[in-house]
Amino acid sequence: MKRRLAREIAVQSLYQMEMNEVEGQIAVDTVMEEARHDNEIEADVSGLGAIDSFTRELVAGVQEKREEIDRLLEEFLTGWQVDRLSRVDLQILRLAAYELEFRPEVPPKVVVNEAIELAKHFGTEESGKFVNGVLGRMIRERGKAPAAGEGAANHREGEPE
Structure with missing residues (x-):
């Protein structure tokens, strides 16, 4: 798929x-x-x-889950507020936060990699780095970092996640 x-x-x-x-x-x-x-x-x-x-x-x-997602994002937006973000970056972050929090079957590295690619495709030059920073911090601080050997490195697009 x-x-x-x-x-x-x-x-x-x-x-x-x-x-x-x-x-x-x-x-x-x-x-x-x-x-x-x-x-x-x-x-x-x-x-x-x-x-x-x-x-x-x-x-x-x-x-x-939008309200809950936005509250969650607020925790990890150092120096930013949700309502001040680029609308594109915000939608990408909302989607990624949803997958991280409510779709545990999707490896966190896959979510982050997909979000970075979306940010590069739809956002500005800096969007990929910004999205990576926010999601990376979210994963680290919420204890969702994958164990060694897990995550996107072992995932191929088209295979079930």
Whole structure:
């Protein structure tokens, strides 16, 4: 399954929800349609249902836990406040914090690596470093650092996480 694509669509959907005040399902529908139109995904691709399902699960989870996620992020934003962050960086951090806190089956290193890639793709030049710093601190201080040999180094995209 192309979880990275699902995460990209989730970030775009979360951004659209925040900027245009639309509901999660509408935002996902819109972004999925744009991705199909831009040939990022093909309508007949096997696994499209899985991408759609995973995207909706992520968006709904972030939406449901948003207040808790924002409080959590506030703890690890040295010198920053959630409402002062770039809207793109904020959506990436929300998604990553959701996965770290509420999807324990996903290795923390995978979450961080995916978030850094999303930040490089959607954010500014400094977004990747910023996201890495915040998430790294969150993992260290909340005791979620992986044991030696665990994490993204042993994960291949397309394999179950």
